[in-house]
Amino acid sequence: MPISAPERSLLEVGGLEAGYGKIAVLHGVDLRIGAGEVVALLGPNGAGKTTLLRAISGLLPVTAGSVSFDGQDLSRASPREAARAGLVHVIEGHRVFTQISVADNLLLAGYDLPRGERAARIEEALSFFPEIAAKRHDRGGALSGGQQQMLAVAQGLVRRPRLLMLDEPSAGLSPVLVDRVLGVVSELRAKGTSVLLVEQLIEKTLAVSDRVYALAQGRIVLEAGAREDDLPHRLERAYFGEDVPTALHA
Numbered sequence: 001m002p003i004s005a006p007e008r009s010l011l012e013v014g015g016l017e018a019g020y021g022k023i024a025v026l027h028g029v030d031l032r033i034g035a036g037e038v039v040a041l042l043g044p045n046g047a048g049k050t051t052l053l054r055a056i057s058g059l060l061p062v063t064a065g066s067v068s069f070d071g072q073d074l075s076r077a078s079p080r081e082a083a084r085a086g087l088v089h090v091i092e093g094h095r096v097f098t099q100i101s102v103a104d105n106l107l108l109a110g111y112d113l114p115r116g117e118r119a120a121r122i123e124e125a126l127s128f129f130p131e132i133a134a135k136r137h138d139r140g141g142a143l144s145g146g147q148q149q150m151l152a153v154a155q156g157l158v159r160r161p162r163l164l165m166l167d168e169p170s171a172g173l174s175p176v177l178v179d180r181v182l183g184v185v186s187e188l189r190a191k192g193t194s195v196l197l198v199e200q201l202i203e204k205t206l207a208v209s210d211r212v213y214a215l216a217q218g219r220i221v222l223e224a225g226a227r228e229d230d231l232p233h234r235l236e237r238a239y240f241g242e243d244v245p246t247a248l249h250a
């Protein structure tokens with residue numbers, strides 16, 4: 001079955017290599033995301049998913065290859081420049097500020113937005129999360145762990161991203177809250193925002209995604225439409241190196 005890849009890419013990553021000091025982690029990663037697409041990035045622990053997001057958003061230097069966003073070369077861009085271009089990364093295990101209010105956490109996330117726009121942006125971000133909107137004047141520390149995780153996502157939304165990259169936003173959440181967070185991903189998609197979603201929960205993640213990439217040992221080992229047959233099984237095989245297309249071995 002053909003993969004319904006987007007005609008026009010918002011994000012184009014080509015031949016990307018990155019790592020930590022002398023340790024190479026990513027080995028020639030190619031990935032693209034169309035405008036309004038939700039793309040899942042799955043893979044076992046240590047595969048390089050977080051490293052890939054960090055390299056895309058400029059938190060980690062790219063040692064080879066390219067990152068292009070809406071035609072703009074972001075290969076050497078700082079996280080701030082990437083965020084200004086509309087590419088926002090909510091990092092794995094992001095912690096909110098517990099001593100200041102929920103609203104001030106959101107204000108900080110939008111510190112460089114035009115003054116006249118900030119209040120509206122905060123309301124816009126809160127509109128996705130009624131349970132934390134009701135607590136906007138409470139300290140961040142007064143929120144439950146799950147609500148703090150939602151606040152971290154809301155901090156990304158304050159910037160009104162064109163592409164939001166979420167690194168395991170559902171980690172440690174109860175099943176009900178997992179569904180809430182993934183529901184927000186669907187709402188974003190309906191509004192035309194692209195999402196790159198790193199997750200461990202294969203079936204729930206596929207249910208809200210258009211396409212999926214699997215990463216194993218720093219290489220893309222599978223690319224598929226999220227509705228393709230037998231995908232959970234194929235993904236698991238890909239994780240363990242039994243479903244690698246020959247073209248991807250090079």
Ligand SMILES: Nc1ncnc2c1ncn2[C@@H]1O[C@H](COP(=O)(O)OP(=O)(O)OP(=O)(O)O)[C@@H](O)[C@H]1O
Binds near residue numbers: 020023
């Ligand atoms: N700061 C670091 N310094 C050195 N090596 C690192 C660092 N961070 C990650 N690594 C290594 O890079 C590889 C990829 O790690 P990464 O965190 O990107 O994987 P991941 O797919 O996000 O895993 P997980 O599912 O556990 O979040 C691993 O071998 C890891 O040990």
Ligand SMILES: [Mg+2]
Binds near residue numbers: 049050051092167
């Ligand atoms: Mg990770």
